[in-house]
Each structure stands twice: as C-alpha cells, then as structure tokens.
Amino acid sequence: MNPELESLRTQITEEIHSAPDLQTLKEVERRALGKKGALTALLRQLGKVPAEERPAFGKAVNDLKVELTALLIARQEEFRKSELEARLTRGDFDPTEPGMPYDGGRLHPLTQVTEDLVRVFLGMGFAALDGPNVEFEYYNFDALNIPGDHPARESQDTFWLDDGNLLRTHTSPVQIRAMEKFEPPFRAIVPGRCFRNEAVDASHEHTFYQMEGLVVDRDISVAHLIYTMKTCLREIMKRDLEVRLRPGFFPFVEPGFELDVTCPFCEGKGCSVCKQTGWIELLPCGMVHPSVLRHGGLDPEEWTGFAFGLGLQRLAMVSFGINDIRDFTGGDVRFLSQFYHR
C-alpha cells in the first residue's frame, strides 16, 4: 500500500481509538472524511497519479474510507451506548419526593354512601325517586296510618311550619307518592333528607339522611323481604353477613321488624359496640300496612309490599369511621377533603 495511505490509516485509526468523546470523534471524522478531509484531499490528487496506478490507488483510498467509516460507526456506537448508560443511572433522583400538589374536589361522604346504595339498588331493578322536604301533614302522617292522635306524631318530634306543613320526619311519605305515580308492580328507593326536632350531640342530629325502599307486587311476602335485604346488605357492607329479623313496631308496616346484621366490628363474636350481642340494629322494615296501600290507591287484597328505611349517616359513620355525627354538616374543608374515594 501507498506509504502515504498507510501512515494516514495508522494516524486516523489511532485518533479514532483515542478520541475521548463523541465531539472529538466527529472532529476526527471531519478531518478524515469531511469535504476538506484528508481522504477527500487524496482523492482529489487522483488526477496526478499515473493512469495505470489510478484504479489501484482509487480502490485503496475507497477501501480505506470504508474501513475508517466502519471504525467510526463502531466507535460512535460505543459512545452512544455509554452515554445512554450514563443517562440511565439514578443520579440524584429521589423516589420519595412528592409530586406537584393537586387538590382535587371531593364528593361529600354522605353522597358517596348514597350513590353506592343507589347503584346497588338500581342493579336490582329499583327506581330512584325523590320527594319534597317540606311536606304535607297528609303524606307524612295521615296517609301512613299515623292519624291525628297517634303517639308516633309526638315521638317523632316534628318541626311544624307556619304554613301548616311540616319538615318530613322520614322519607316514607314518598311511599304514597310513588303509589300514586306508578302502576304496580314496582320497586323504588328514595334517598333524602329528614328532620326531627331534637337536641344535637355526637350521635343525634335534627337533620338526618335516610333511604326508603319500597317493593309492591301481587304476592310479596316476608320471605321476599328477607331475601332482598340479605342480598343487598351483603353487597353494601361488602362482606358475607347474617341478617336477623325480629319484631319491631312502626305504624305504617304490619308486621313490622327490626333488621339486625352481624356486628361488623367483632364478626358476631360480641364486643362493646354490639353490647356483646354480636348483632347491630341496622334498619327498620316491614310489610306495607293495608291502610297505607289503600291511601296509595291500591287494593291490599290484590297488592302486597314491603318497605324499609336505612340511616345513611350511620352507614357513613361505620364505613368511614366517623365518630361525631355533627361533622357531616357545615362544609369544613378539613372534614370534606378526607374522603377522596370516587
């Protein structure tokens, strides 16, 4: 080989190998193969080379170019690789550093509990209904088999209004409204706000949230009530629980029951929450009283039904561990911002 080529080859090869970084390598490439590079300069001298040597010289220069290019690419690859490796090291990355603060909005815990319930009951074919908070005495009492001198009127501590109406003491008036509005058979729930004129403490509120349930069909029985409550409560409480039905008295049902569930705190073994009984009183329920059906325009010989009422604050207190019922009201952000579930 041409000694000039040979020395160029040695020199550039050496430079490629010793280039400390990509930038120096580019510089080497420019000097060797660039427009003004050494090899280009050699090719430009091709005319000066004797004609018979030209093909061999040309080939030798070209070969050298190919060889150096390959070397350069290989060396570049090395640099890229080590550069990538360098970038993949952790450096001062701190996995415990928090992100940018994001204060999203929240649904009120009672809304969350209510929506969960509505979803479960919708899935079971229950319509979702609403009724007015300021209610006629007729719907709140008379139509529900609580006539004028019935003790339940006083025990329910009603807020009476100056226009002769009242703040509903339960969501049950919507039972009558539903019977008036829909042709049976139907199933409905009514989440809503209710009022009782009583003193407030950590476990009592004059404003509370209830969810009424009503099923009316031709042959609805206690057996159906038990099945339905068991099924939905298992879904709502998200555990396999037992329910038990015992006598309870409410004027608008007959027979009336108190429904207990196995205590979620001790799983029925007995603890201070359930007073060692293993059971927690969860909801009042019963078969719709024939006089209530009649007030709703239905013939009790043809239609039967069951109804239940669920206390929503109580459920929210159990599911979120809230221990003071007063916290639900007032809009304190230190309370509201804690319930981040969607």
Next chain:
Amino acid sequence: MLLSLKWLGRYVDLSDKSPQEIANDLTMHTAEIEEILPFGEQLSEIVVGEVLECGKHPDADKLSKTLVDFGGDEPLPVICGAPNVAQGQKIAYIGVKKRLPDGTKIKKSKIRGELSYGMICSERELGLSDEHEGILVLDSAAVPGRPLTDYLPIQDTLLEIDNKSITHRPDLWGHYGFARELAALYGKELADPLEGMNPNFPVAGETLDVDMKRAKRGCHRYCGLVLRDIEVRQSPEWMRYLLLAVGQRPLNNIVDLTNFLLLDLGQPMHAFDMGRLKGKGGAEHPEISVRFASLGETMKTLDGMERRLGEDDLLICDGEAPVALAGIMGGEHSMVEADTTSAFLESASFDAATIRRSSMRLGLRSESSTRFEKSLDPALCELAVQKFLALLPEVSPGAHATGPMTDPAAWSYEQKYVELRPTRVNRILGLELSPQQIVDFLEPLGFGMDEAGEDLFRVAIPSYRATKDVSIEEDLIEELGRCYGYDNIPPVAPLQPVTVPYREPELVLTHKLKHIFAHDSDALEAKNYTFLADEHIERLGLEDLPYVRVTNAIASHLSRLQRDVMPGLLMSMADNLRREKFVSLFEIDKGYYPEVRGEVLERDGVTKSLPFEVVQLVHIVADRNQGSEHPYHRVRGHLEHALKCIGRPQLDAIQLDAPPPWMHPGRTAAFVDPTDHSRVVAYVGDVHPKIIERLSLDLPKKGGGVAALMIDLRQLLAVPRQEITYRCKPRYQDQPVDLAILAPKEMQAAEVTRVLEGAHPRLLREVKLFEVYRGQGLPEGKKSLNFTAVLGSDKRTLTTADEERFIDRVRELVAEIGCELRG
C-alpha cells in the same frame, strides 16, 4: 322497664331457661331486651358478722364499741351508733376498703379516739329501705363470714326492656304480660294473676260516690274502693326486694302495694287518704268527681310543684278541690302518710290521648302516664282492685274493704272479633302454616279460635289486646310471624318482571352535576342545614326577605328555612377562609319561597299547598392569595363546562337584572333559555362587596376575590337538551386565524362574537374568544377582544385568498358596529 326473673317466676316456671336464653327469645319474638343485669351484686362485699362484745364507747354516750367476728383471722373492733346493737347479734358487716351499694368506700377510722374497722350496716346503708334508726339484724343461724345475700332473698336477674319496642303493646307494661308471652313461647302453664287468692268484695257497705259525668271521653272506667283499719308500715320483705330489684324504692305498705300492682299487672292505681278527702260544701262524707280543669286552674302535685292547668287536663277532685292530676300524678295533700288509717283506692282507665297530651304539655311524665298513654285495657282496673284487696291483709293485717267496688261506668268488655284467613297468613309470611299450627300459636296468647268456614277463622280478641293493638287481620298475621320466628322464615327471591328502573331526572342531574363539580372543577361538596340561622340572616343582611318559619323551633338557628342555598354556603366559605388561603366549595340543596305557591293538595274539600321549592347548585371560589387573579373567570369557566357536560351549551348569557342581594349588581351574568330570556337557569358573578365586608373576609389589597354561581336544576331541566352533532375529522387542514378586535369598552363580547359568526358561515368552523385585553397601549375607552377563528372545508385545502377574503369581511362587518380589526 326492668323485668325481674324472680317476679316472672311467680306466673311461669322458667327454672329450665337461662337468662340469656330468655332474653334472646324475648328479643326475637316479643320485645328487645337491651341488657341482662344481675341484681344483688352490689351487696357482694357485705358479709355476715357476729357481735361478740358490745359496750359503751368510753368517750361518747350514743356510740357503742363492739367486737365483730366476720369470719376473718381475728375479730376486729367496730364503733357503732345504732341504738339496737347488742351482743350476740348476727349483723351485716362491711370491712375496710370495701364499698357500700351507693359507692361509699369504707376506711379505717378513729372515732373519738377509738379505732373502728369497718361498719355494721342499717337497711338504708345497704340500699334496702329507708330504715336507718337501727342496724339490720339477721337470723341467729347466719354464719359469720358468709355473704349477706345468702340470708337475704334479694338476688335476682333483671332484663332491661327497650320501652320503645313495647309502645304498641299495652299488655306488656307489667310482669304478667311478659309471663304470658313466655308461657306461650315455651308451651308452659301460665298461672292466673289471682291464683290462690280470694278476691271477693263485700256485697254491701260503705262506698264513695264517683261522678264521671264531666269526664266525658277522658275516662273510660273508674273503680274505687274504701279501705279502713289500715296500719301504715313497712312492706313485707319479699315485696320490698322485688320492688328494689326493678328500681322502685319501697315507701310504705299501701303505696308499695299500688306500685307492686303497677309493675305486676301494668295497672296504675292511686291510694288517697280518706281523712284528707273532703265532701261538698264541708259535708263530712267525701265524694270524688272526674272532670276537665278550667283554664288557669292550678293544683299542687305531690312532687311539690304548682301546676297551671288547661281545659284539656283531666282532674280527680274531692268535694272541694283537685286531689290528683288524673293518670299522671297525685296531689300533695291527699296522699297516704304514716298516720293514714283509711284510704280510697282508685283504679281507673283514662283516655290515652288525653293523658299523653296533658303529660307532654305539663312536662310531667310518670310510670302511670307512661302506661295510660298506651291505651290500657279497662278490664285491668277491676283485676287490680281484686288483687289489691287479696294482698292487703298480708301487708296490713286487719285492713279491709268497707263496701263493694264503685264502678259508675259499669264497663264490660264487648267482645271483638277479627277474621283470619290461613291463605292470607301464608301469602304475607311466605310460609305454609296449617290451620292447626295457627290455632296452636294463637290460643296460648289468649286468642279465641273459632273455625268459621273454609279458610276462615273468627278470632276472639282478648280485652288486653283489643284496645288498639289487634284490630285487623294483619295484626294477627304479625302475631303468627313473631311466634313462628321471623328468623325461621326461609328467604325466597322475588319473581319480578324485567324492567329498566325509572330514575327521577332531577336525581340523575344532581348526580351528574356533583361529579362535574367535584371531579372536573375540583370543588369540595358541602352539606349545610336547610335552616338558615337567625344570626346568619342578620350577618348577611337578609332580614327583609320572607321565610318559611318553624313554629316549634327549639333554638334560634332552627327557626327559619332557607330560601336559597347560597347564604348557607357563604357562611361555610367564610368559616374556612379564616384558615385557608383558597376555598372552593359547592352544594346542592333545596330552598323554600313562602310567597310563591308550590305543590297543591286537595283532600276532603280542603286545598293545601306547599311553599315553592327550588333545587339549587351553588359554587363559591374564594381566593385570598396576594396578587392572584379574581376567581370570576374560573367560576364562569366551571359553569360553562358544566352546562356543556349536561347538554345545555346553548344558553344565552345576559346581564342579570335583579341579582340576589349577595351578588354584585353590576358584575353578575345570567344564563338564560335562548328561546325565553325570562327563564334564568343560572347566574355567575362576583360576590357583593358588602357581603365580603359583612363576613370580614381578610382579602388582600391587590388580587384575590370571591366569585359564585348558582344553577337552578328545575329551570335547567326545562331547557331542551342539545344533542351532540358529530362532524367527521377534517379531511383537509383547518386554518386558524387570530383576530384582535378593538371594541368600545361597554360593548358585550357576545355581540362581536355574533358578528364574527356571520362573516363566512360556509367556511367558519368555530369562533373562540381567548382573551380580553384592557391594558395599556389602547385608545381611551376601548378594549381588545382577541379571538381565534377556525376556517376549514371538507372539499378542499384552503388558500391564502380564502383567509384574506374572510379577514376583509370581518373588517367590514366589525366596522359596522363601531369596532376595528387591528393589525
């Protein structure tokens, strides 16, 4: 109410049942038992002692120094003040560091120089009676060191009944009623309440006239009996201990006997001292009348309180004055006292509603009124008198009735019947009970079962279940259900038609809006009371508005209902803003306008109406960060986003003419139905500066502010939903064009937008105002509205010529309304 198992045992044999079993069975079949309480344990620290020596205290006349053997290592000296202490007595002894039933801890003490270890107890110290003159002396066979309760028949087990669970059962307000339940439940024999007694009255003799004519519906039955040769003294031990166990303090034999029968049969009675009852006009022989009080009449009840009465309060009077508040409490001057020798016994049946109202109005509840409120069986009146008379000789030997029982109403039970169909029973309970099973469940409870036909019983209702409790077929079905045990009914899935459940549109909208505001607009959902506190009304200056008022409010913050939801949330915002720099809250609730008629109800020829109800979403953003942007635009953005999400982006925004007093009158926009501008669906704006001042919000001098919006859900639902019209992705590149339009300051953006929208309807896809510039560099009285218009075609690529033609057209059109296209 407390039930004593010992007491129940007088009527039904429960010896093979544990207290837990009984409590559980009653809970599951009859009434809720809240707790099982052992009775007598409070005496567990007290033992039998023997007085080995008894002498005078060297330094005190009235004290004795004794030496007591209490079964310990050695006898100890005890100083005793009782006059009846004597050597050789077996007594109740409590040692040092032990506690008496009232909680007092006994200490080693020095009494006038003499050491005393423990105490010899009187009945009062043991909580057994009021007797404190002398110590309790036990039977001489008692063994020192043994627990006192081995020698006192006091130990018992109590079941605490949840009174709420028996409000509908007048028959369960005494032990006998529960005994009847348990006997039926366990298939056991139930003793007669008068078993082994001779309850006969004298056929003739002294009686006392009772005038019920003015009692009208207030009194169903009044039985009276005159008793003479009474000796008022302590009741027999068994009665005192039963009364003590259920929390009734023994007083004297006559009063104790009425209390015993109250708790035994559930019948309240009252014994008047005959000597203190007067006749009419000073006549010697007293008489009794039952009448309603006259307005303003007063009487002193035996608790010493002067009661001012009304025309609905029922009284028992002698010839001169009221002697008892009927069914609630006796009068002060006529009660049986230590010197009483003759008594008039009252056993009456008062009207439940009369007693309940009277007792509520006077704020006076008693064991007696609690029972009368439940509609007691008038048959009990006579039974109780009989039993009283039968037990009288035992509590006061020699005492006797002087004549027959007075019973002017001559009440007798008119047998009631209810028809019962076994098929109906099984249809409601979801069971397959045979007619025989039905008979077997109901008969032990006292129901008379008469098979009246195919699938039909004619059930005779006993008087004690007939006053209000059992009157229709369903009531009997309930009896069968609870006897069978609801818990034994196997669950069955209901067969129901497959339907898509209806969802109230307002609830669906509420649900959507809540999620939009919580999760898109990052606001916290608050819940406030429906009441608007007087204090807040005053604070916000909203006194002049009409409110629905509560007539029986227990506090000033519960006396008025809110009209709108905003004031309540403004208060929440203000509370939070004292701690926080930035607050974003929303709430959905109802408000009431008394001056507008809402839902109307016509019944029995009477028309009633509810106040007009509104359902509002309100949202407030308050920012007190120095130099921050006023939150109006943020809140407005939230509103526009929400309207779009619920399919009502087409609303027009106009200046709100008469904003509510909490909104800035000049800076509040109304969102209205485009086809009817009088339908205001929402408003958004700055909160009134006066409100900010009244709430003492600490806003920075520069920047920050409070903005709010309200959406009326019912108005919103009245606006038709605008469906999405899909346009396919542009095939050719869209061409955005920025337009800066110099407009007079007072010109509304909507006007300019409308003009732009008309500039090239065919190619114009969208016009968006992205900035309003009011800063420096503009001519006086002008603002710059900066728009982005998007041009596009589905047929071809647009050219510069299209863009230029559009710009020229815009230039012309805006000039026509007095604006200028800049640049």
